[in-house]
């Protein structure tokens with residue numbers, strides 16, 4: 001089996017259709033190594049004090065139940081409204097944590113904000129955008145125990161996956177999967 005896995009796809013194609021169609025080689029080809037694995041994430045919502053640890057992705061497939069749990073802990077804690085958070089945002093968070101080598105719960109300052117909640121916050125603070133990506137389930141305000149804020153900030157910037165905002169006075173970094181921008 002190991003030898004079969006070591007044979008390159010090109011080689012298998014050279015061997016011909018009879019080999020590729022064989023009951024042993026076909027599953028070997030189907031199992032693409034780079035999409036194998038499990039992605040775990042842990043959250044701590046600082047407003048509600050809720051905690052969650054989930055495997056949200058396995059072997060190339062998102063776990064719908066885990067995503068629903070993530071949607072719940074990232075809900076608008078003012079109104080209770082829940083939305084479907086962007087899986088790209090969840091992947092960004094996962095990759096960011098791996099890059100800074102931190103597997104502790106991500107501390108959530110703000111996740112989803114309903115348009116009504118966002119409007120109220122925008123009126124009260126200059127730091128809240130009127131058309132925030134928080135209202136689309138595409139943004140998070142985070143920090144991580146064990147990783148400095150500048151390190152989170154610089155790593156998020158280097159990843160170039162969307163918007164990054166730095167709020168040292170409030171001790172959080174905003175990340176979103178909207179267009180590439182920084183502030």
Ligand SMILES: [Zn+2]
Pocket residue numbers: 110134139140141174175
């Ligand atoms: Zn934000």
